[in-house]
Amino acid sequence: MKNAAVTVAIVLIGIAVLALLRWTMPGYAVLTGPIETAGRQGTRAGTSEFSLKVDRLILSELLIFQRYGKRVERGTGGIWAVVAADVSAKQRSLMLGGVALRGASGRTYMQSPRIEGMSQLLSGKELQPGLQQRGLFVFELPADELAGAELVVSREVFPRLTSQLAVALDEGTAIRRTVLEIGRDPL
Secondary structure, eight states: OHHHHHHHHHHHHHHHHHHEEEEEOHHHHHTTTTEEEEEEEESEOOSSSEEEEEEEEEEEEEEEETTTTTTEEEEEEEEEEEEEEEEESSSSEEOEEEEEOOTTOOOOOEEGGGGBBBBBTTTTTTEBBBBBEEEEEEEEEOGGGGGGGGGEESSHHHHHHSSEEEOOOOOOOOEEEEEBBBTTTTO
């Protein structure tokens, strides 16, 4: 009888330990997620694959730009966040596939598809090692998401076990405009 009670106690303790391990172990997405490096606006930050410096954040209600030689105006129910930056590859040519803005709530906002064809965009351009390329990242988001927002950039759209750069944007130094005309206004 004593041996049976000890065996049951050992089995119950084993089940409790396994359950504890299962509940406290991070999920697969966390274990294989991106290797994030933090940066700040105004200073150059980098990963093993690329480096990036955010010069300024410009906020606007109306965005005007040239697309294929035609003037395009885009309004929004929220706010346009235009991030002026320069970026360069480190060891080999690459393109930045994952560009997003992580808002105050933790939600992620991808670049707006409403600005496709804008020649000043950095995403989709091939970067060469050691050559800095200047351009823009453009997002459309609710105005209350700007406090504590971060620009999140990686080589892949959904990075797994690769580098990702998260640059904290300073809303306090943002340039605010009612109308921003890309190509005409200084960025």
